Amino acid sequence: MEFDLIIIGAGPGGYTAAIKAAQLGMKTAIIEKDKNLGGTCLNVGCIPSKALLSSSELYHQAKTNFATHGISTEELSLDVMAMMKRKDGVIRKMARGIDYLINKNNIEHFKGIGGIINSSEVEVIQGKEKKRLKSKRILIATGSKVSGLPFLDFDGKTVLNSDHAIALSHAPESMIVVGGGAIGLELGSVWARLGTKVDVIESLPRIAAIFDQDVTQPLQKLLQKQGIKFHLETSVESAEKIKNGIKLITSKGDDKIEIDAEKVLVAVGRKPNCEHLGAIKDEIALDEQGHIKIDKDWQTNIPGIYAIGDVVTGPMLAHKAEQEAIAVVERMSGKAGKVNYETIPWIIYTSPEVASVGLTETAAKEKGYEVSVGIFPFQANGRAVASGHSEGLAKIISNKTTDRVLGAQILSTNASELIAEVVLLMEFEGSTEDLARTIHAHPTMSEGLREAAHIAMGEGLHI
Numbered sequence: 001m002e003f004d005l006i007i008i009g010a011g012p013g014g015y016t017a018a019i020k021a022a023q024l025g026m027k028t029a030i031i032e033k034d035k036n037l038g039g040t041c042l043n044v045g046c047i048p049s050k051a052l053l054s055s056s057e058l059y060h061q062a063k064t065n066f067a068t069h070g071i072s073t074e075e076l077s078l079d080v081m082a083m084m085k086r087k088d089g090v091i092r093k094m095a096r097g098i099d100y101l102i103n104k105n106n107i108e109h110f111k112g113i114g115g116i117i118n119s120s121e122v123e124v125i126q127g128k129e130k131k132r133l134k135s136k137r138i139l140i141a142t143g144s145k146v147s148g149l150p151f152l153d154f155d156g157k158t159v160l161n162s163d164h165a166i167a168l169s170h171a172p173e174s175m176i177v178v179g180g181g182a183i184g185l186e187l188g189s190v191w192a193r194l195g196t197k198v199d200v201i202e203s204l205p206r207i208a209a210i211f212d213q214d215v216t217q218p219l220q221k222l223l224q225k226q227g228i229k230f231h232l233e234t235s236v237e238s239a240e241k242i243k244n245g246i247k248l249i250t251s252k253g254d255d256k257i258e259i260d261a262e263k264v265l266v267a268v269g270r271k272p273n274c275e276h277l278g279a280i281k282d283e284i285a286l287d288e289q290g291h292i293k294i295d296k297d298w299q300t301n302i303p304g305i306y307a308i309g310d311v312v313t314g315p316m317l318a319h320k321a322e323q324e325a326i327a328v329v330e331r332m333s334g335k336a337g338k339v340n341y342e343t344i345p346w347i348i349y350t351s352p353e354v355a356s357v358g359l360t361e362t363a364a365k366e367k368g369y370e371v372s373v374g375i376f377p378f379q380a381n382g383r384a385v386a387s388g389h390s391e392g393l394a395k396i397i398s399n400k401t402t403d404r405v406l407g408a409q410i411l412s413t414n415a416s417e418l419i420a421e422v423v424l425l426m427e428f429e430g431s432t433e434d435l436a437r438t439i440h441a442h443p444t445m446s447e448g449l450r451e452a453a454h455i456a457m458g459e460g461l462h463i
Helices: 012-023 039-043 046-064 080-104 182-193 213-225 318-332 361-366 382-387 415-427 432-436 447-456
Strands: 002-008 028-032 108-111 113-118 121-126 129-140 144-146 174-178 197-202 228-232 235-242 245-252 255-261 263-266 270-272 305-307 346-348 353-358 371-377 393-399 405-412
Touching: 002 012, 002 113, 012 028, 012 039, 012 080, 012 318, 039 046, 039 080, 046 080, 046 182, 108 121, 113 129, 129 318, 174 182, 174 245, 174 255, 182 197, 182 213, 182 228, 182 263, 182 346, 197 255, 213 228, 213 353, 213 393, 213 405, 245 263, 346 415, 353 415, 361 371, 361 393, 361 405, 371 447, 393 432, 393 447, 405 415, 405 432, 405 447, 415 432, 415 447, 432 447
Parallel strands: 002 028, 002 129, 028 108, 129 305, 174 197, 174 263, 197 228
Antiparallel strands: 113 121, 121 129, 144 270, 235 245, 245 255, 346 353, 353 405, 371 393, 393 405
């Protein structure tokens, strides 16, 4: 069986590449080792975590804020298993959607482990059976896997990774989260809202360090109000199983601190999934972090073999993989596929959410820019106050000389949606004046960005 393109891995990068290739007239096959298409993102990552964040946020709002709206919740109760059932239903629905798209576009789907024999042959291992496929090109989109700590072996009961933490049958009494990045803060938030005592341990001086300090400080305070306790500049040195859970021995400076909990979630990042690449594995060049090296066309050091997504350098984000998927297939077809790595949005789906694009204020100054900064608090935004979501701010960073927008950060409800306006603005190399002179509907939270642009120009209106 011979194809124009074989894709190994059916996550957001892999299945997007398959669909685009089929649309461009390529005879396409996709190989996936897991039961469902969709990869980590759909099955144990982005989608299930957002389902639980949504459910837990509703519960938390009902418990803490509904009374101010005149809504009584005296009989409020929690059913974690029903919450998990809803989450699983969301996964099934989205997985069926991907199956439909694969079939609609006449893409051959092979279940099994895909191993590359050479630049034109792939072996699919399906249990005891093996099948050889030929292809003009091969695309590696095998994603990433959870990183761990050498003294904390995942057991799914006491020591959890993110896969385990989205599938618990009850809210634990207590949980330690090791890692103050996106995964740790999101899953820590889920269980804190549901009544778990959550301690977050972070080795850096602040959480969510990819954002500016004037964004992360208020984020931390808001999460502390939700019951999360933070241990910053703290490292985990060892662990010991105890009768009702686990004890971690941590250090902060010269001090040793013991923290115990029913469960520990290790959320220290992810690493590229490059183990099962087949006979050609040792010939594919990797960088020091274990990512596959690629050129400007996303081609590896072996002609005809390409790679995208989490297995190559850059942020491990589904939307980055999807954009690379479209671009690499377009390049294969002789089109001008392109990814603007300067405008990839970053989001942490806490409550409130925090989102950014482009350079932080710190990074812009380090690059030598003289910057103008506009910060607008949502406490002065009518829609935010009316809906009870006035915590947070919008921040615009621009080049003082040219007025071009260099970056933005938003801490607010629906920051993940609001940031798209600045992404588009930056794609067109827009200025703060462009943003300030764009009419925004009133009352909306998007007005916060317009206000921040006015402030960056030295012409603040509603503050």
